[in-house]
Amino acid sequence: MKILVINAGSSSLKYQLMDPNTGDVFAKGQCERIGLDGKLTHKVPGRDNYVAEIAMPSHSEAIQSVLDILVDAQYGVLATTDEIDAVGHRVLHGGMEFSESCIIDDDVIAAVERCIPLGPLHNPANLMGIRACQAIMPNTPQVAVFDTAFHMTMPAKAYMYALPWEYYEKDNVRRYGFHGTSHRYVTLRACELMGRKDIKLINCHLGNGSSLSAVYDGKCQDTSMGLSPLAGVPMGTRTGDIDACVVQYLMNRYGYNVDEMLNILNKKSGVAGMSGVSSDFRDLENAADEGNERAALALEKFAYEVRKYIGSYAAALGGCDVLVFTAGVGENSGEMRERICNGLEYLGVKLDPEKNKIRGQEAVISAADSKVTVLLIPTNEELMIAKDTAELISK
Numbered sequence: 001m002k003i004l005v006i007n008a009g010s011s012s013l014k015y016q017l018m019d020p021n022t023g024d025v026f027a028k029g030q031c032e033r034i035g036l037d038g039k040l041t042h043k044v045p046g047r048d049n050y051v052a053e054i055a056m057p058s059h060s061e062a063i064q065s066v067l068d069i070l071v072d073a074q075y076g077v078l079a080t081t082d083e084i085d086a087v088g089h090r091v092l093h094g095g096m097e098f099s100e101s102c103i104i105d106d107d108v109i110a111a112v113e114r115c116i117p118l119g120p121l122h123n124p125a126n127l128m129g130i131r132a133c134q135a136i137m138p139n140t141p142q143v144a145v146f147d148t149a150f151h152m153t154m155p156a157k158a159y160m161y162a163l164p165w166e167y168y169e170k171d172n173v174r175r176y177g178f179h180g181t182s183h184r185y186v187t188l189r190a191c192e193l194m195g196r197k198d199i200k201l202i203n204c205h206l207g208n209g210s211s212l213s214a215v216y217d218g219k220c221q222d223t224s225m226g227l228s229p230l231a232g233v234p235m236g237t238r239t240g241d242i243d244a245c246v247v248q249y250l251m252n253r254y255g256y257n258v259d260e261m262l263n264i265l266n267k268k269s270g271v272a273g274m275s276g277v278s279s280d281f282r283d284l285e286n287a288a289d290e291g292n293e294r295a296a297l298a299l300e301k302f303a304y305e306v307r308k309y310i311g312s313y314a315a316a317l318g319g320c321d322v323l324v325f326t327a328g329v330g331e332n333s334g335e336m337r338e339r340i341c342n343g344l345e346y347l348g349v350k351l352d353p354e355k356n357k358i359r360g361q362e363a364v365i366s367a368a369d370s371k372v373t374v375l376l377i378p379t380n381e382e383l384m385i386a387k388d389t390a391e392l393i394s395k
């Protein structure tokens with residue numbers, strides 16, 4: 001079976017053609033600068049990358065260029081696009097409408113549209129990707145996989161904000177959480193690796209965007225992002241949790257409008273804003289090693305906030321059996337994992353310094369006598385999307 005996984009952003013689109021059963025990737029790549037000049041980067045394992053400038057005035061041309069390269073005589077991997085069994089789309093915000101993936105029809109499109117006010121940056125772009133695929137491949141089933149869906153099992157005490165009730169009832173204001181496909185993937189893997197499902201699990205998805213989730217019996221109980229991906233721990237360029245009055249104070253002081261203020265909170269803050277160096281944790285680790293105090297503080301702050309969330313989720317779950325690290329930083333930075341776990345001894349977390357040197361590979365990295373099993377699980381959101389897609393179309 002061959003599933004095309006699409007993650008459409010406003011000016012970019014990532015794709016992977018993969019086998020949902022084996023996880024084999026036949027080809028992957030991305031279209032950038034959609035709406036401007038357009039650039040396609042296409043990778044086939046074991047072959048040279050193909051990079052080309054292709055006019056992409058809209059997502060339709062981007063999708064068409066992906067399909068063209070997939071059947072290209074020299075760089076392609078398919079004889080015809082009919083070999084694609086289905087397309088799986090990553091959709092950011094499913095609001096309260098979706099607690100699982102679903103086959104896309106007119107009702108689903110209308111519901112994704114209703115969620116635009118909740119995900120104003122991403123849902124319109126996701127819809128452009130869906131519509132472009134529907135137009136170009138009208139006979140190929142399309143599936144939507146939502147970033148919020150995994151978190152829909154949270155109890156009300158976790159997802160409610162302490163705001164006047166009407167904002168929840170009338171306006172759907174609540175915690176939704178994101179990175180759900182990643183949290184679901186590592187949850188499934190952790191349960192498989194531990195040989196049981198009834199574990200108290202804390203997942204740390206630490207990348208450019210970061211979120212944690214508290215999971216019991218395979219179901220999400222709480223998560224750090226909120227109505228939007230701005231909440232939770234500090235991130236590459238996002239503040240994470242912040243006192244709302246800071247917003248009022250800065251807007252009054254500098255005359256920022258809402259968009260300007262949100263741009264600061266989303267794009268100019270986090271470890272990049274604190275350090276003035278970079279949003280890339282490798283740059284920060286290098287700068288800190290060279291004596292940059294702000295970079296060192298940004299790393300310390302990040303680790304501190306992640307550790308605080310782990311502590312609060314252990315309290316929420318009544319303990320912790322398994323701690324999982326995933327995503328760019330979680331998978332690759334043993335230094336950051338160590339910083340975070342330092343101080344969690346009271347909880348029964350004891351890393352094995354040798355095992356913690358590993359990068360990007362599934363492994364147990366806790367010591368043999370650690371009460372909490374610490375796992376490194378490389379995330380694979382695309383595989384999760386491909387598996388959901390395959391399962392839905394074979395029903």
Ligand code: AMP
Nearest residue numbers: 207208209280281282327328329332333
């Ligand atoms: P993601 O959003 O999951 O793609 O993760 C991207 C982040 O992972 C970037 O901030 C990178 O700096 C970080 N990252 C990747 N490799 C390493 C590494 N070896 N050490 C520290 N951070 C890393």
